[in-house]
Amino acid sequence: MKNILLFIIPLSLVFGIDQAIKWFFVINNFNYDGNIISLVLVYNKGVAFSMFAFLEEWLKYIQVALLVAIFIYFWKNIVSFKSYIIPAGIIFGAGISNVLDRFIHGGVVDYIFWHYKFEFAIFNFADIMINVGVACIIIYTLLKKNTKT
Template sequence: MSKHFKTAFIIFLSIFIIDQIVKFGFANFDWNVAGPIMSLELAYNYGVAFSMFSFLQEYLKYIQLAIVFGATMYLYKNPDVFKEYYISVALLFAGGLSNILDRFTYGAVVDYFYWHYGFEFAIFNIADVIINLGVAIILYKQFKQARKEKQKTENS
């Protein structure tokens, strides 16, 4: 097993377990706390981001599993991509699979962070934050690589 895969697996497992424990707590105990800026408030999201596609509620878990399977096959056939983005992959898979497990366990994604200071924002969870972090890392690496390539061509 490669060093990158081991690291990615540890990141994946740690985040996945923590996220599921927190979601279990919100779904089964009264962990709601009202705050002046952000509140902890249980909500179920039957769609995806901002409750989009909630009309596909029964099918979303299968659609998302198919996407994860496709991404896994892509990474298997392109190990250089995995090696370059293994941390982001671990983050995306941990957050994504945790939210998919919610759909099988609770019938919807368990959300609980509710930002309401200055403006109302969607309720979200740790997995959502982790997914966004994974995407941000990919974008950062892409911009950094593009800048390096641009400088290389300008210096040639």
């Protein structure tokens, strides 16, 4: 039960925070133009850097299938999953939130635009949380290897 909560709580927090921020931008059509970061509402039809936008309507179903496949893999390899349960919850919460956007809005709601010194892709809180989750998994893996030697 504890392991399930360690997965569900970060998943729910990331999902809830991300959806709340996105709905704020959607309902208010909020925009802010700053010197370093601008906040602009954009619907990304692709994935990172708008790649695979040509898949259009199929992309959301491919992403759902991918999330289900990863979840099944973790479920069948529960020993490995326990080591990464919190970062996995973070990643799944963010991933589910972005996929839900595709069903509701026709694309992922993005709003953070970094443009200081160089222009970066427009992204959202869920994208940041996916990177945080992956970084945690990498750090956990490296720390685990160092303790074995």
